[in-house]
Amino acid sequence: MADTQFEPKLVGFLCRWCSYTGADLAGTSRKEYPPNLTPLRVMCSGRVDPTFVLHALAQGADGVLIAGCHPGDCHYKEGNYKAMRRYRMLLELLDTFGIERDRVRLEWISASEGDLFAETVADLTDKVRQLGPLNWSANWEENGERSEALQAIVLEHERAMEVVR
């Protein structure tokens, strides 16, 4: 462990209009940044359900980036404001789980900010690397394959709450 550096697994929810285009610009302008983050395209940062973030962490991600248009620039008028409010609540929830707030970051990255995207990824990777692996999924991995185990927990929860599917 001492001589091999920990490589965190990161997931990025990028809004299709600003941040995904910004990431694209970082690529086309050959910016170098760590390969740890895998982008996932959504139409708007307002589409990012906090559950997605928790699901990603539960599935083994060490950190999550949510990126959207700058305030006032949202393609859908106000989706990023909704993302901002949900993010605040999500942080509170992370505290109750004992997960460090630094693992989940919300950033405004416009289509022209390829540099900022590269910097953000590099910085987030660095921060999460310092925090070490989250390994949240270890909690249920002993019950078998990770996603199946997670699904079993969800079903158990639904039964208890009497959720009708």
Next chain:
Amino acid sequence: MVSLTIDGKKIDVEHGTTVLQAAEKLGIWIPTLCHHRSLTPYGACRVCLVELQWPRGSSIEASCVYPAADGMSVRTDTDRVVRTRKIMLELLLARCPEVRAIRDLAGHFGITRSRFPQQDSDCFLCGMCVRVCNERMGVGAINFLHRGVEKKVSPPYDAHSPICIACGACQVVCPAHSRSVEFDRLTSHTPRPIPSEFDEGLSQRAAVYIPFAQAVPHKPVIDAEHCIRLQTGACGACQAFCDAGAIDFDQQDTFREIEVGSIVVATGFEVFDGRQIARYGYGRLKNVMSALDFERISHASGPTNGEILTSEGQPPESVAIIHCVGSRDEHYHEYCSRVCCMYSLKFAHLVKEKTGAEVYNCYIDMRTPGKGYEEFYKRLLHEGVQFIRGKVAEVTDVAETEEEEGKLVVVCEDTLLGLTRRLPVDMVILSAALQPGADSDHVARLFSLSCSQGDFFLEKHPKLAPVEAATEGIYLAGACQGPKDIPDSVAQGAAAAACALSLADRGKYVLEPITSEIVPERCSRCKTCITSCPYSAIVFDEQHDISLIIEELCKGCGTCVVTCPSGAARQKGFEDVQIYAELDGILT
């Protein structure tokens, strides 16, 4: 109505019309020197004399003050009229031998010299200045002082007038351009001329003006900030001149809402302000001018009628053109503004052609891609324009040698010679960068446009959709999308128009397939989604007792999906399960 005859032509005019006005309507010319359409007639100059024919003889009268009467017969061309006018003109010419307006009119009547004793006045007491100040401006700062031979125009007590507003109306109406109405004689107030925006402040304009020669529509506008009528309620002189009655001072700005299917954004660019680079001296040193200043000076309709002159009014002996001012400069704009090399070459050519001056082009790289552009560059090399490769360090008026005395010195590095050079020149032109308009942020927000590097508007795709914006139905044209020259702007404009037309021509609109929907069985009727939708695309269907998404209005942002507490809202293509599957794919 009264009916009269002038030179045998009959005309009906309203009661109270003067003979001069009636003649004007008939198109009969009567010379005048003290008449102004917006001022009350005064009858001072007496050159508008006409002969009124009565049953018993005739009389000579001043037509500008004589009211037309029924059955009147007027002659404007008899020997007696001409003779009397000539005497009047000789008398005027004797008083003011140098006044152009009198000399021209006298010349028209064949008079070159007056037989009366000569004086050297430049004011023939027409009283137009006095009348305009009193009647139109409502100020009354000047009047006639003294009587008889001593009579003159002046503020009271021959001192500066404290009430003069320095509007300059007296100078504008003065037919003699007399010294007596110059500001230094009238007031200690500083006049504030209105700089012409189109001429980059190099010339002045009136408060009512046609913005520029090719303006569309080619109609005058009133500058409300400077118009005396709109500011104080006085003046209104232009109304007296407009035969069409088109001047309405009560008109207000109106805002109109127009519903359209597509929008072409063509908001253009701004020119980088050379003042930001203080060492080039723009705004501080005389004869350092921006490219737009030079464009006006070299233009035939510009303030110098196309003559290339320094601020001292001399043609320059040498001119330096500094390229890349604010472009390709990490302190200002990193991008190349694309058009500056070519217009700098054009300027060099114009200076060479019109003045024969030595022209230095200080460039970083010559960028001449385009049809015929490289050939033009070659031609200029042959014309003897000097090209110096290197960035200019500064422009200074501090001379180090005798040769530099009284000149601007351009200090630059010549990277091809490996030397620092000092070029003494008479004129420096800054080829400044093109930059997005100061309000481009606001425009971007208005149309949900993204901005690319340098804050120009971003196209949907740099190669495959260079005219379309990310939002359907919005198209980009011209320099708002990036610096470009005229041919490229025209091409993009035409393409944008064609795109808009094709959208209209199709007659139907293709929806994105990623709209949201609500699963009726799951909807708990909480209506939370309705408040979350930024497009008001969700309505509550009272009849079926569920929320409903209007697909045509939904833009597919997916906000409602996250908001829905019962998981009834779904976004096609971005369903929760699909995103979970993506996450699983990424992480396992």
